[in-house]
Amino acid sequence: MPPTSTRGGVLTNPAYYALSAAHAGLAETRGRVRLYPQEVGPFLGLPDDVTDQDWADAAAMLDAGQSVALMRPDLPIPDTFTVDRRFDLIQFVAPESFGADDPEAVVLGPEDVPEMLALTLLTEPGPFRPRTIEFGRYLGLRRDGELIAMGGERLRPPGYIEISAVCTHPDHRGQGLGTRLIRAVAAGIHQAGARPFLHAGGTNATAIRLYDSLGFTVTNQMSVTVIEKV
Incomplete structure (x- = not known):
């Protein structure tokens, strides 16, 4: 148990x-x-x-x-x-029936990891490492074969799955690609019988406004503390 x-x-x-x-x-x-x-x-x-x-x-x-x-x-x-x-975090839970499949979103696999690492290095959505894809299902959007946006699943406490690593190449921002991926990842989470949740940095006013506009509910104010063994 x-x-x-x-x-x-x-x-x-x-x-x-x-x-x-x-x-x-x-x-x-x-x-x-x-x-x-x-x-x-x-x-x-x-x-x-x-x-x-x-x-x-x-x-x-x-x-x-x-x-x-x-x-x-x-x-x-x-x-x-x-x-x-x-640094401070604000935690949000998605509203019921928030997810929406995206016909352009493709499932990313181990062969896509080099591109995923390059995109996250460029956009810094949070830690993304060579085996981060093992957390769960990741989706991407491509243009002319290039991975231009991605997002996926991370932590899975009972009853919930976290949406994480949502990022868009700077050349393709302002087109709503991140929101599309948040909804697409959430659709898979709903289908798995879980509730989507996510985190925003406490000073990231743009992300906080976005999640509020999408109907997300604040559940916790917490923090990430990076510690080093002496």
């Missing part, structure tokens, strides 16, 4: 609950601590009620100088780690 959150639901600690359920097959584990392989994603999953033993197990899983990211409300960080950076 996957663990059940006792502090505001699984969305307050999505990486931990994804690693404990749908992504358990990807998880590196020690005690109650879960970690994605670094080539998949940077996220460390700690239980809601973090103990000294959990922090000790997390430290034992990492090399000195290795960085990982916590996505959850802030918590005290022990001296075995330093805080590299912290």
Whole structure:
């Protein structure tokens, strides 16, 4: 049985609950601590009620100088780690029946990873690594064979699937391609029997306005804290 959150639901600690359920097959584990392989994603999953033993197990899983990211409300960080950076997130959940299939969207596979890495390096939608595609289903839009926009699935806490890595090449912005992909990815999530959710940086006013205009509901205010093992 996957663990059940006792502090505001699984969305307050999505990486931990994804690693404990749908992504358990990807998880590196020690005690109650879960970690994605670094080539998949940077996220460390700690239980809601973090103990000294959990922090000790997390430290034992990492090399000195290795960085990982916590996505959850802030918590005290022990001296075995330093805080590299912290930034605020706003979490949104999609409205019912939000998804819409897009006839031009194509499913991206391992052969597309070099192009996906190049596009995300150019547009910086968040961490995207050589095995990030293992999180879930990714869709793309092409023009004359070139990948010009993409988006896909990331964290999968029980009952939900996160929309992530939505990005558009700068030469093709202003055409609504990102919104089309958000709806197309959401359609697949609805079909899987889950609810789409996503995150925006707390200072990203453009994204926040977009999600508000699309009918998304704010569910949590949290942060990403990047920590490094001493």
